[in-house]
Amino acid sequence: DGVAALPAPQNLSVQSTNMKHVLTWSPVVVPEEIIHYSVEYQGEYESLYMSHIWIPSSWCSPTQGPECDITDDITATVPYSLRVRATLDSLTSAWSTLKHPFNRNSTVLTPPGMEITKDGFHLIIKLEDLGPQFEFFVAYWKREPGAKEHVKMVRRGGIPVHLETMEPGAAHCVKVRTFVKAIRRHSAFSQTECVKVQGETLPL
Amino acid sequence: LKTLHLGSCMITSSLQAIQSGFSEIQDRQPKDEIIDLRILRKTQPLQDTKPAGQCCLLHHVLRLYLDRVFKNYQTPDHRILQKISGLANSFLTIKKDLWLCHVHMACPCGEEAMEKYSQLMSHFKELQPPAAVVKALGELDILLSWMEEMD
Amino acid sequence: HIAEDTSDLLQHVKFQSSNFENILTWDSGPESAPDTVYSVQYKTYGETEWQAKEGCQRITRKSCNLTMETGNLTDLYYARVTAIDAGGRSATKMTDRFSSLQHTIIKPPDVTCIPKARSIQMIVHPTYTPIHTGNGHRLTLEDIFQDLFYHLKLHINHTYQMHLGGKQREFEFFGLTPDTEFLGTIVSSVPTWSKESAPYVCRAKTLPDQTWT
Numbered sequence: 001d002g003v004a005a006l007p008a009p010q011n012l013s014v015q016s017t018n019m020k021h022v023l024t025w026s027p028v029v030v031p032e033e034i035i036h037y038s039v040e041y042q043g044e045y046e047s048l049y050m051s052h053i054w055i056p057s058s059w060c061s062p063t064q065g066p067e068c069d070i071t072d073d074i075t076a077t078v079p080y081s082l083r084v085r086a087t088l089d090s091l092t093s094a095w096s097t098l099k100h101p102f103n104r105n106s107t108v109l110t111p112p113g114m115e116i117t118k119d120g121f122h123l124i125i126k127l128e129d130l131g132p133q134f135e136f137f138v139a140y141w142k143r144e145p146g147a148k149e150h151v152k153m154v155r156r157g158g159i160p161v162h163l164e165t166m167e168p169g170a171a172h173c174v175k176v177r178t179f180v181k182a183i184r185r186h187s188a189f190s191q192t193e194c195v196k197v198q199g200e201t202l203p204l
Numbered sequence: 205l206k207t208l209h210l211g212s213c214m215i216t217s218s219l220q221a222i223q224s225g226f227s228e229i230q231d232r233q234p235k236d237e238i239i240d241l242r243i244l245r246k247t248q249p250l251q252d253t254k255p256a257g258q259c260c261l262l263h264h265v266l267r268l269y270l271d272r273v274f275k276n277y278q279t280p281d282h283r284i285l286q287k288i289s290g291l292a293n294s295f296l297t298i299k300k301d302l303w304l305c306h307v308h309m310a311c312p313c314g315e316e317a318m319e320k321y322s323q324l325m326s327h328f329k330e331l332q333p334p335a336a337v338v339k340a341l342g343e344l345d346i347l348l349s350w351m352e353e354m355d
Numbered sequence: 356h357i358a359e360d361t362s363d364l365l366q367h368v369k370f371q372s373s374n375f376e377n378i379l380t381w382d383s384g385p386e387s388a389p390d391t392v393y394s395v396q397y398k399t400y401g402e403t404e405w406q407a408k409e410g411c412q413r414i415t416r417k418s419c420n421l422t423m424e425t426g427n428l429t430d431l432y433y434a435r436v437t438a439i440d441a442g443g444r445s446a447t448k449m450t451d452r453f454s455s456l457q458h459t460i461i462k463p464p465d466v467t468c469i470p471k472a473r474s475i476q477m478i479v480h481p482t483y484t485p486i487h488t489g490n491g492h493r494l495t496l497e498d499i500f501q502d503l504f505y506h507l508k509l510h511i512n513h514t515y516q517m518h519l520g521g522k523q524r525e526f527e528f529f530g531l532t533p534d535t536e537f538l539g540t541i542v543s544s545v546p547t548w549s550k551e552s553a554p555y556v557c558r559a560k561t562l563p564d565q566t567w568t
């Protein structure tokens with residue numbers, strides 16, 4: 001019935017950075033033909049309680065590209081099984097299933113981008129906007145022996161925010177990391193940046 | 205993140221994410237026409253249960269939802285299926301945390317908790333299965349508000 | 356006997372709630388006459404009896420204040436309206452299930468902004484609701500929503516913002532330039548229920564710096 005005529009997609013894998021999850025696979029090639037793919041997923045609940053149920057992914061049922069943004073499908077911190085199949089007109093391949101279920105708590109969290117500026121004595125920070133799941137943990141201090149490190153939680157990126165009012169003549173330093181509540185993990189700290197009032201950003 | 209204090213069992217959960225997931229499907233679900241009957245009643249709320257039994261009661265209620273509500277919820281709408289999956293897997297995460305409390309002897313099932321749960325089950329069984337599933341799903345906001353009060 | 360379709364007498368029956376003031380509203384239908392009268396009933400979810408709302412029987416206006424009747428925070432409610440026109444035709448429509456905790460909208464907080472030379476103080480006043488405890492004590496929003504907090508922003512020459520936040524009621528933005536106008540916005544936020552009020556906006560100008568005169 002033509003089901004096995006089309007090879008199943010191979011080399012499924014998930015790339016996940018900063019809670020953006022993309023499923024990729026090797027494309028099925030049939031000369032001069034356009035292949036479509038369908039992606040489906042099962043959370044741990046489905047695999048435990050109703051293993052026959054697979055849920056079509058939000059954006060890739062069907063899709064043309066050999067990749068699928070599954071971020072909107074992975075909405076709980078549990079292992080997810082994923083599968084893909086190819087279709088060409090009435091031909092349909094077998095399903096290929098990701099070898100190891102994917103859990104979003106394995107996402108790679110990168111130190112956030114930050115931009116340090118000053119307005120008079122005001123030290124201002126603008127953080128990379130990584131979306132609503134991210135909070136920012138900003139550490140800042142005056143660069144002098146025994147200086148106390150201050151901490152500020154910034155809820156959203158993308159907006160320049162006043163960090164502190166600096167003292168003239170002293171260098172003030174900042175580093176930041178992200179925190180993702182949904183998976184209770186934080187990134188590494190960014191590079192430290194220092195600013196001196198009436199001076200330029202100082203190299204470390 | 206919300207920390208739920210259930211007697212000597214303490215778990216953290218993102219109830220807010222679950223609440224917003226539920227709000228997205230609330231208006232698109234079949235309407236619960238049986239308004240003279242309520243499964244999660246004021247007489248059996250979580251917060252009025254003695255602390256020692258709260259973990260056990262919640263564990264049993266979550267098991268009801270996982271075993272008999274999400275599992276039997278039928279819908280042709282993929283969007284709702286996706287949202288239900290998100291809810292079910294989030295509840296599964298909480299249930300697994302409660303199971304850890306059980307393993308560490310921090311989730312005892314006293315008489316009071318079991319009595320409340322059996323009353324709740326009797327309300328559930330008063331209805332035909334499809335109607336019970338629709339009603340229980342419609343009462344998720346009640347369950348979430350009970351859990352909200354466990355901080 | 357074929358029942359006459361009277362659904363055109365009545366539409367959009369729903370609760371509109373803000374700060375726990377719960378108002379039932381509805382619209383007349385496209386065909387209904389001005390002399391149509393409306394009667395309101397309400398009930399608690401899970402109970403059998405409908406209660407007639409006194410003061411909203413055979414009224415011509417299209418709203419009814421059900422705040423007192425729907426004031427128990429652990430209960431959920433339904434209301435329904437029956438419209439009857441001069442010709443004796445009638446129609447009844449019911450609301451969706453109403454939970455004031457879930458459905459009420461939070462109004463902007465009431466704030467006093469006090470400019471000084473190099474700072475602006477902001478004092479948030481408690482917001483009282485119509486909800487009372489058993490002993491008659493009136494509850495504030497903070498009493499009801501344990502995780503309610505305030506988020507304050509001071510916009511500085513359209514380029515950046517100062518942020519403050521917390522559950523306390525007194526805040527102060529320091530390190531400001533004297534004799535300068537600032538725009539402040541304050542919102543009340545309840546993470547648990549994903550509620551956030553519209554902002555209270557205050558414009559304040561810092562005082563001239565007297566220290567050097």
